[in-house]
Amino acid sequence: MIDRTMIDRTVTDRTTTDQAMTDRTSHLELEQHDKTFLDSNELIINMGPQHPATHGVLRVILKLDGEKVLGTECVIGYLHRGVEKIAEHRTYSMFNPYVDRMDYVAAVSNGLGYCEAVEKLLNVEAPPRARYIRVILTELNRLASHMLWLGTHALDIGAITPLFYTFRDREEVLKIFEKYCGARLTTHAFRIGGCLYETYEGFEREVKKFLDFVTPKINEYEELLTTNRIWVERTKGVGKISAKECVALGVTGPVLRASGVKWDLRKAQPYAAYADFDFEIPTGQNGDTYDRYLVRMQEMRQSLRIIDQAVGKIPEGPIIAKVPKVMKPAVGEIYHSIEAPKGELGYFIVSDGSTQPYRVRVRPPSFVNLQALDMMVRGALVADVIAVIGTLDIVLGEVDR
Amino acid sequence: MVTRLKGHYGSGIEANSYLGQNFMAVDASLIPELLQVLRDQEQFDYLVDVTAVHYPQREKQFDLVWILYSFERNERIRVKTMIADGASAPSVVAIWPAANWLEREVYDMFGIQFDGHPDLKRILLPDGWKGHPLRKDYGIIQQDQEWVQINLGIESGQ
Numbered sequence: 342m343i344d345r346t347m348i349d350r351t352v353t354d355r356t357t358t359d360q361a362m363t364d365r366t367s368h369l370e371l372e373q374h375d376k377t378f379l380d381s382n383e384l385i386i387n388m389g390p391q392h393p394a395t396h397g398v399l400r401v402i403l404k405l406d407g408e409k410v411l412g413t414e415c416v417i418g419y420l421h422r423g424v425e426k427i428a429e430h431r432t433y434s435m436f437n438p439y440v441d442r443m444d445y446v447a448a449v450s451n452g453l454g455y456c457e458a459v460e461k462l463l464n465v466e467a468p469p470r471a472r473y474i475r476v477i478l479t480e481l482n483r484l485a486s487h488m489l490w491l492g493t494h495a496l497d498i499g500a501i502t503p504l505f506y507t508f509r510d511r512e513e514v515l516k517i518f519e520k521y522c523g524a525r526l527t528t529h530a531f532r533i534g535g536c537l538y539e540t541y542e543g544f545e546r547e548v549k550k551f552l553d554f555v556t557p558k559i560n561e562y563e564e565l566l567t568t569n570r571i572w573v574e575r576t577k578g579v580g581k582i583s584a585k586e587c588v589a590l591g592v593t594g595p596v597l598r599a600s601g602v603k604w605d606l607r608k609a610q611p612y613a614a615y616a617d618f619d620f621e622i623p624t625g626q627n628g629d630t631y632d633r634y635l636v637r638m639q640e641m642r643q644s645l646r647i648i649d650q651a652v653g654k655i656p657e658g659p660i661i662a663k664v665p666k667v668m669k670p671a672v673g674e675i676y677h678s679i680e681a682p683k684g685e686l687g688y689f690i691v692s693d694g695s696t697q698p699y700r701v702r703v704r705p706p707s708f709v710n711l712q713a714l715d716m717m718v719r720g721a722l723v724a725d726v727i728a729v730i731g732t733l734d735i736v737l738g739e740v741d742r
Numbered sequence: 743m744v745t746r747l748k749g750h751y752g753s754g755i756e757a758n759s760y761l762g763q764n765f766m767a768v769d770a771s772l773i774p775e776l777l778q779v780l781r782d783q784e785q786f787d788y789l790v791d792v793t794a795v796h797y798p799q800r801e802k803q804f805d806l807v808w809i810l811y812s813f814e815r816n817e818r819i820r821v822k823t824m825i826a827d828g829a830s831a832p833s834v835v836a837i838w839p840a841a842n843w844l845e846r847e848v849y850d851m852f853g854i855q856f857d858g859h860p861d862l863k864r865i866l867l868p869d870g871w872k873g874h875p876l877r878k879d880y881g882i883i884q885q886d887q888e889w890v891q892i893n894l895g896i897e898s899g900q
Contacts, residue, residue, distance in 0.1 A: 418866035425851075426875055430882050461761060588787050588813070591840030602813070609816050673760045676809055676820065678790070689809065691795055700876075704791040704809070712843045741866060 383411065388726065390419055396493065396730065397737030401714070408722045413715045417708075420741035428701035433459050433668045434533055436701065441527035443705065444739040446489050448527045449482035449518075450681040456531045457612055458677035458688035462670040463533070465663070469656045471535030472614040477548060477651050478521070478530055479613070480644040484555070485514040486682035487641050491562060494634075494731035498575045503562055510558050513551050520547070533668065535661030548652045552645055559641055566634070576630040580717040580729035583628055590716070591709045594684025596733060599636040600628035606680035613679075618650045630732040637734075669696055683707050683734055703742060707735040743784055765820035773823055774832040777808065781837055786810040786819065789838035792845055794852045798878045803827045804854060808834070830855035833862075851876035868893070 383406055390400040398419035404411040424443060428436045440455045441448035453475055460467060467475070492507035515525040520541055522530045530536065566572045582592070584600040597604060605622045607615040623639030625632030670692040678687030684706030693699040710733050717733075718726045754769035755776070768776055780786040790809040797803055802824040811818050825831055833856035834841045845856045846865040853874035856862055864871060870893075872886045890896050 418864075418868070421866045423875060426880075426882060464761065589839050591789055591838065604813060674765070674820075675761060676763060676791075676818070685790065687791060687809070689791065689793060689807070700795045702791070702793040708843065709840060712840065 382406070390416075396735060399711075399730070399735070399737055399740070401726065401730075403723065403726065405723065408724075410718050410721050410723060410726060413718055413726070415711060415714060417711070417737070418741050420737050422742065424742040425701055425703065428698055430697065432696045433670075433698060436698070437531075437533065438527070438529045440703075441529055442738060443703065443742055444486075444681065444683065444686075444707065444736045445526060446736055447482050447486040447682045449478050449530050450486075450679065450686065452529060452531045453479050453613065454677065454679040454681065454686045454688055456533050457679065458675060458690055459533045459668070459670070460662075461677050462673065462675045462690055462692055463664065463668060465534055467535040467613075467662055468659045469614065470658045471531075471660045471662075473651050473655045474536050474540060474660065475531060476614050476618070477648055477655075478518070478528075480648045480651075481514050481517060481548075481551075483644050483682045484641055485511045487637050487644075488514075490637065490682075490731075490734045491634075494728075494734075495566065495572075497727050497731045498572065500566065500569070500572060503565055506558065506562060506565075510555055513554065517544075517547060517551065520544075532661065534664035535659070537661065539660055540655070545652050545655065548648060552649055552652075556642075556645060559638065559645075563638055567638075573631065575724075575728060576634060576732075578627070579630040579721065579725045580732060581627065581629045582713060582717050586716065587628070587713070590713045592684070592713050594680070594682070594706055594710065594734075595633055595636045595640060596684070596710055596713070598622065599625035599633040601626050606678060606685060612677075614651070615647075618647045620646050630728050633732045667696055669694060678704065681706055683736070683739070684710055705739045705742065707733075707737075707739040708742075711735050711740055763818070763820070765822055767822045767824075770823045770825050770829075770831070773821075774834070777810075777821065777834055778837055780810060780819075780821070785812045785814040788813060789834065789840045789844075790818070792834070792841055792848055794848050794854060794876075796852060796876065796878045800824075801826070804852060806831055806848075806854065825854065830857050832857050833859040835859055850874070853877070 383404060386403050386405060388401040388403055390398040400416040402414045402416065404413070424439055427439055431439070437452065437455060440451040444451055488507040488511040492504035495503040518528050518530070519525045521544065522528050522538055582596065582600055584602045587597045587600050587602065601624055603622050603624050608622060620643045623636050623643065625636050672692055672694045674689070674691045676687060676689045678685050685704065686706055687704030689702040689704065690698050691700040714729060714733060717729050754772045756767045758765055758767065788811040790811050793807050795805040795807065797805065804825050804827065806823050806825055808821040809818065810821065831854055833845055835845065836858065842860070843865060845859055846862060848854055849856060849862055850864045850866055851874055863869065868889065871889055873880055873884070
C-alpha cells in the first residue's frame with residue numbers, strides 16, 4: 342500500500358533541494374564568473390594500481406577539474422621486496438642475480454653496474470675481452486629496453502601496430518641472450534671480475550646479422566610514427582620539462598637529454614670499454630614527449646653503431662680476472678654508476694671487511710624520474726598523464742625494489 | 743675547494759678519498775649551510791642520492807650520505823655526517839627538490855626525521871606499518887605481524 346503523505350513529503354523535499362541548488366549556483370556564479378557549476382567540481386580519482394597504462398602496479402591519485410589535472414600523488418611500493426635488505430644477508434656474488442629483478446627489462450645493465458661496483462671495491466679490473474662482451478650485451482639490452490618502451494608507449498597513446506613490430510624484433514635480442522647465457526629476461530650474464538661464459542660459436546656472426554636485420558626496422562618504426570599526425574598531436578608539447586627542472590629534480594637519461602642537456606655517463610665518466618667507441622649523444626630541445634621519443638630513436642641507432650664497432654674487434658684473452666672465490670673487500674665505501682636505458686643507475690656499497698656487504702644502496706633511475714611526473718602533468722589533460730607515464734619509461738620493479 | 747671550505751669552517755670538515763672517490767665527513771651542525779654552499783658556489787647542482795647506513799654499536803648510530811654531482815666539473819662528491827638515533831636531520835628539499843622522495847625513503851627505511859620536509863611520510867611501505875626495515879636490529883624475515891593480519895588476513899602474520 343502506498344502511503345500518500347510520504348510521496349507528498351518527498352516531492353516537497355525535492356523542491357526545497359532544487360531551490361537550495363539554484364541558490365548555491367548563483368552564489369558560485371557571483372564568485373567565479375568564468376566557471377559553470379559543473380566545472381568547479383573537483384574530483385579525486387585513482388589511476389591504477391591495476392591499470393594497463395601505468396606499466397605495472399603504480400597508483401596515481403589524480404585531482405581533477407573536469408579533464409584538467411590539478412595535481413597528482415604517486416602511491417608506490419606494491420612491488421617492494423626489500424632488495425637492499427636481502428643484500429646485507431647474501432655474499433657479494435650471491436646478490437648478483439637479485440639485481441636483475443629490479444629493472445627486469447634491462448637486466449644486463451643492472452648486472453653490469455653491480456659487477457663493476459664490486460670490482461671497484463675489490464680493486465680489480467675486468468679483462469678487455471670481458472669488457473667488450475659486456476658492452477655488446479649491454480647495448481643489445483638497451484635496444485631491447487627501448488623497443489619495449491616504444492611498443493607499450495605507442496600502444497598507450499593508441500598506435501597498436503608498433504607493439505607487434507617491436508616485440509617481434511626484441512625477440513631477436515632475447516634469442517641472442519638465450520644462446521649466450523641460457524636466460525632471456527633475468528640474464529645474470531656477468532660475474533664479478535668479468536664474464537662466466539665465453540661467447541658461443543658464431544656469436545659475432547649472429548650479432549652482425551641482427552644489426553643488418555634491425556637497422557631498417559628502426560626506420561620502419563619511425564615511418565609509422567614520426568610524421569604521423571595523430572602521434573605528433575598527442576606528443577608534441579605534452580609533459581614539457583626544462584633542463585633546469587630536470588637537474589633540480591635529479592632526472593637523468595633520455596628525459597634529461599631531450600631537454601637539451603648533452604650528458605651521458607658513457608661519455609662523461611666512461612666505464613667498461615665505452616671510451617674506445619665513437620658515438621654521439623642525441624639531444625632534443627623542447628623537453629616534450631615528442632622530443633623524448635626522437636631522442637630514444639636516435640639512441641637506438643647509436644647503440645647499433647657501438648655494437649657494430651665492438652663486434653668487429655673483440656680482443657682475445659681471458660674473460661674473467663683473478664678474483665678470490667671468497668670475496669672479502671677491504672673496509673670502505675664505493676659509489677659507482679652507469680648509464681642504464683632509463684638514466685643513472687648507481688650502487689653505493691659499504692664493506693665491513695666480511696664476505697657480505699654491510700649495506701647496498703641502489704640509486705634507481707626510474708624512482709627518481711617518476712618524481713617529475715607531478716610537475717609534468719599539472720594543468721594537462723587526463724589523457725596526457727598516460728602519455729607522460731609512458732614517456733618517463735619507468736619499470737615498477739625498479740621503482741619499488 | 744676543500745682547502746677553501748676548510749678555511750671557512752675549520753675543523754668541522756674532514757676530507758678524504760678512497761679508491762679515487764672523494765668524500766667529506768662533516769659535523770652535523772654544518773650540513774645545511776655546507777650543502778647550500780656546495781650547490782651555489784661549487785656548482786654541485788645535481789643531487790644524485792640521499793641514503794643512510796646504520797651502525798647500531800656506535801653512539802651516533804646513523805651515517806647520513808648525500809651524493810652530489812656537478813655537470814660543470816664532471817665531478818662527484820659524497821658528504822657524510824653522523825647523527826644519533828632519534829635526532830633529526832635537516833631536509834635539503836629547499837636546495838634540491840629531488841630530495842623529496844629520497845628523504846621519504848630514508849625515513850621509511852631508517853626512521854630518520856627530516857626537519858623542514860614538506861610531506862614526510864612512508865613511501866615504499868604502507869602508512870600504518872611499524873618498524874624501519876633497513877635498521878640492523880630488524881630481522882630479515884621480520885614483518886609487522888599485526889598489519890599483515892589485519893590488512894591481508896594472514897593468520898600467521900608472515
